[in-house]
Amino acid sequence: MKICYLILTHNNFKHLDRLINALDDPDSVFYIHIDKKTENKYTPSRENVAIIPTHIDINWGGFAMIEATLALLKYAIGNSSEADYYILISGVDYPIRSKAFLNDLLEKKKEYIDIVPVPVPFKPAERYEYYYFDYDRRNLKHYNPKFLLEVLFKKLQIKRKAPFKLYAGSQWFALTNTCVQYILKTIEEDKRYIDFFRHTLVPDEAFFQTIIGNSPFLDQTASNLTYTDWEVAIPPATIEERHIEFLKSHIEFNDEYGKRFPFFARKFNDDSEKIIQQIQAKLWK
Numbered sequence: 001m002k003i004c005y006l007i008l009t010h011n012n013f014k015h016l017d018r019l020i021n022a023l024d025d026p027d028s029v030f031y032i033h034i035d036k037k038t039e040n041k042y043t044p045s046r047e048n049v050a051i052i053p054t055h056i057d058i059n060w061g062g063f064a065m066i067e068a069t070l071a072l073l074k075y076a077i078g079n080s081s082e083a084d085y086y087i088l089i090s091g092v093d094y095p096i097r098s099k100a101f102l103n104d105l106l107e108k109k110k111e112y113i114d115i116v117p118v119p120v121p122f123k124p125a126e127r128y129e130y131y132y133f134d135y136d137r138r139n140l141k142h143y144n145p146k147f148l149l150e151v152l153f154k155k156l157q158i159k160r161k162a163p164f165k166l167y168a169g170s171q172w173f174a175l176t177n178t179c180v181q182y183i184l185k186t187i188e189e190d191k192r193y194i195d196f197f198r199h200t201l202v203p204d205e206a207f208f209q210t211i212i213g214n215s216p217f218l219d220q221t222a223s224n225l226t227y228t229d230w231e232v233a234i235p236p237a238t239i240e241e242r243h244i245e246f247l248k249s250h251i252e253f254n255d256e257y258g259k260r261f262p263f264f265a266r267k268f269n270d271d272s273e274k275i276i277q278q279i280q281a282k283l284w285k
Helices: 013-023 064-079 099-106 145-155 177-189 192-197 207-213 216-220 241-249 273-282
Strands: 003-009 028-034 049-051 085-090 093-095 111-113 173-176 226-228 253-255 258-260 264-266
Touching: 003 013, 003 064, 013 028, 013 093, 028 064, 064 085, 064 177, 085 177, 111 207, 173 177, 177 192, 177 207, 177 216, 192 207, 207 216, 241 273
Parallel strands: 003 028, 003 085, 028 049, 226 264
Antiparallel strands: 085 173, 093 264, 111 173, 253 258
């Protein structure tokens, strides 16, 4: 099973090395997008790891996240078109099962991406009905012209109608080569997807789902492979010892996207070495 890992990252490079070391094998390659804002340098230590030349300034909730993901996909297809699967992960992920567990899942030839029709809990329809723009929402200045324009459009009830059925879910995925080729061909031939999602809020949680949801690949989808704990004051939670027993006793579990078989967990950091050692001892079976 030849796997191409696509990694979005901007910090915690010590952990990034641990992640790559845990996943590496002769049939794997890694392509990394590093946020343009990142000041620290990262130098890959393996021949099958490359930083893509495109560096996009990513803001939470903006279309730049889609641009970075597409840059990874296009670069990967151009350099590793023979891969069986393309797996999008964060640089602060880590595998919580053995590689054999992952290979068994991928042998099922599913498209592992959360996908349900909009509206979805925590992904309201207004994300797609109104106009949104790409700016730094986490350091918002109320005189930001893009923010003011959003407020004006909402006040005037200026809405949009999607030209296709909308689907949403978590941004992470593991997609077959055939599905990735279909996505890239679709956005090249049908400009409506980029035109529409460029002005939605958090488009990375709907862009790829909507393309797949309006395609023959919909019937082949299954929940994505990443476990995330959102039940904390400032989510997502950093993985701690308390998570290990849950993950140990829940090889599979159900959530709003269906039956989930997690292989990755999110999130970790450079100081997570102790918990990673426990994961390897207790969960890698």
